[in-house]
Amino acid sequence: MKIGILGGGQLGRMFIQNALNYDDEFHVLDPNSDCSCAYISHFSQGNFNDYEDVLAFGQDKDVISIEIEHVNVDALFELEKQGKKVIPSAEIIKTIQQKILQKEFYKKHNIPSPDFQIISNVSEATFALPFVQKLNTGGYDGKGVQVIKAENDLKNLWDAPSVLESLVDIDKELSIIIAKNENGETKTFPVTEMVADEKLNLLDFNICPADISKDVQSQIDAIAEKFINAANSAGLFAIELFLDKNGKVWVNETAPRLHNSGHQTQEGNANSQFEQFYRTLKNLPLADTDAFGFSGMLNLVGEQNYSGKVIYEGLEEVLKLPKTYVHLYGKTETKPGRKMGHINVLANSREELLEKLNHIKTLVRVIA
């Protein structure tokens, strides 16, 4: 089967790496001829945001999917009209691309998400302080999101269509990955805790399984089920969640694709998110997702003040450690905050896992 993926970054790379266990052809569309997938796929250079490029790319593919959600969705609607298989659907990608549509979707389907106001410009902002402003489009990895705490910060409001959302008093950031095939079968991965790097506003550690109560687990199960029914599309989705200090779970946002919060599934679970995603594209029975024990992930991100040809300092020390797995993304140039790779770790307890992750963090630096 000819599988076409819009985007040639690390998510696509790890998907192809896994899917080479099977007999398919992997095609990738990306503007950068040196992207993470360039040398391991049938590579087409082009812009996944361009209508004509996406339409042309999709013509001879049996299924078209994404590894980034900022793609030209009109072309995907057209491909669907032509009878092509697009997973996830153009409709759900469009909904998720725009924070305003995404929030309205949660509200319509009774999926708990923080209260909000939609504005098209600053003059409309009347939402109670403190709140978080999220640009309707163009946000990524924490960019396009700002906290407005007091009257005094109102002058910083971005004058653009946005969502103003209540500030949640966050206890934990969690994620659940759920997959659905075209037969309607669904399966989730164990809930993962995401620990953010305050400076970079980027995900730093994943810890799986999350340390949560039965009640929190059942709130999350209910959310995942409501989401997958409402989305009405095959595919793999990562639902990012907040657990607040009162024990209530809220949806932050959803990614209609493979996700950083699922990287430890590569060695930590019976099957990875990459395997599961492959199965959704081919409408195969979904894979079992059982965790082997405790697993975690540490992102390797470009250190501040270093740009240029990448050096992974300390990596050999990491390779000496047991049950520790290095994944690099094939990016030659590092930049501050750029995701260059990750390290997965297995452990027998949460304490051991945290100790290992913190130790590895002191060993390795991504510099130039």
Ligand code: ADP
């Ligand atoms: P992005 O799509 O850029 O990752 P997010 O919407 O996930 O943006 O926001 C980035 C981070 O900002 C979140 O991980 C969380 O730490 C914080 N944040 C977002 N929304 C809220 C909120 N309503 N209350 C408190 N913190 C929030």
